[in-house]
Amino acid sequence: MGIFEKMExxxxxxxxxCYNKPTNLKAIIAIHNTTLGxxxxxCRLWRYExxxxxxxxxxxxxxxxxxxSAIADSDTGGGKIVLWHDFDDTPDEAYFRALGRFIEGLKGRIVTYPDLGTDTNHMRYIKRETDYVMLFGAPTGGAESAEITACGVYWGMKACAKEVYGISELDGLTIAIQGVGSxxxxxxxxLMREDLKLIVTDLNYDRLKNVQDKYPQTRIVKPEEILSSECDILSPCALGPVITKKNVSDLRCKIIAGPAxxxxxxxxxxxxxxxxxxLCAPDSVVNCGEMFLTEDAFKILxxxxxxxxAEKIYDIMAKxxxxxxxxxxxxxxxxxxIARERIRKVGAIKDILKSPVIFSRKEIKGE
Known part of the structure; x- marks a missing residue:
């Protein structure tokens, strides 16, 4: 399938x-829909095959x-920046500043922030070339993306538990987390604010030890065992896809809700x-906590x-x-x-001129 066919x-x-030979920058900026803003x-940095x-x-x-964006009632559209990291060296200042210049050239069509493989320091380099980037965390007075995302997943889980078990509290449930990164x-x-049982897995031993040091009662399983673990809620927090046609029959849970x-x-x-x-909570819903980091594409909360x-995700998931x-x-x-309907309705009013040109009586008469 060709690129235009995929776009359609x-x-x-x-x-x-975007390509910059001196820094070996290879970036793809995808803008899906800007009807809402x-x-x-x-901005994702990854070693794609x-x-x-x-x-x-x-x-x-x-x-x-x-x-x-549409689900979260945000006045923003959808996009993504993917950086194809196919070289051995670690991307440096010039690499991200080159990206910043490409972003600036789009004049606000897309606003970016840290994602897998990038962090706030990388965004600071980008910001030297463009204002169309967001810096989260303590220096700005805002929340870290990981924290707000986790908060949203937590409230999404509670909405799912209400539907399946009749109560939104997670007490007494067993929850399995696949991947305990940020x-x-x-x-x-x-989750451990409530009286529940926790199962975790990760490819990184230090991450597992960190969780078990904080919560000694946590049970650790091998990565290949997590999907078939007996649990109430499975929470995929690693790279997708997670559920496949081959392993769907292995699932031993009643709810799937995670940020992956x-x-x-x-x-x-x-x-x-x-x-x-x-009951599978869509990633577009429980993972939309990051949409609440800002009031719009520029103002950080x-x-x-x-x-x-982020607590609104409970009501969104219930809807x-x-x-x-x-x-x-x-x-x-x-x-x-739900998302398409909001985009359709808002898009339908875009042809209304908000600031019509007002002519004076003299101008109308041609005086």
């Missing part, structure tokens, strides 16, 4: 390929961002999970404001579940319908 399939507005999307993999990731992730570790902190993007190998699996009576806003039941569709399809 996913509904993208613009794909920008400037596209917003993280191929150019095609990098492009496909940018297309999928930017589309998810559009859904997240978000997974923060999620464990939120692309939890499902194929969207058709959402129907299979529904058939198996497993305080940590207190952001965390309070998605209700629509899923009412229309007998998967939660994924329900989330997408």
């Amino acid at each position: 399939k996913h509904g993208h507005e613009q794909i920008v390929f 400037n596209a917003i999307g993280g 191929s150019e095609r993999d990098a492009l496909d990731d940018s297309l999928v992730l930017s589309e998810i961002m559009t859904c997240q 978000v997974g570790d923060k999620l464990a902190d939120y 993007y692309n939890i499902l190998e194929d969207i058709s699996l959402s129907d299979e999970l529904k058939r198996r009576e497993i 305080s940590k207190k404001q952001a965390l309070a806003s 998605v579940i209700a629509k899923s039941k009412r229309e007998n569709i998967s939660t994924y399809e329900a989330a997408h319908r």
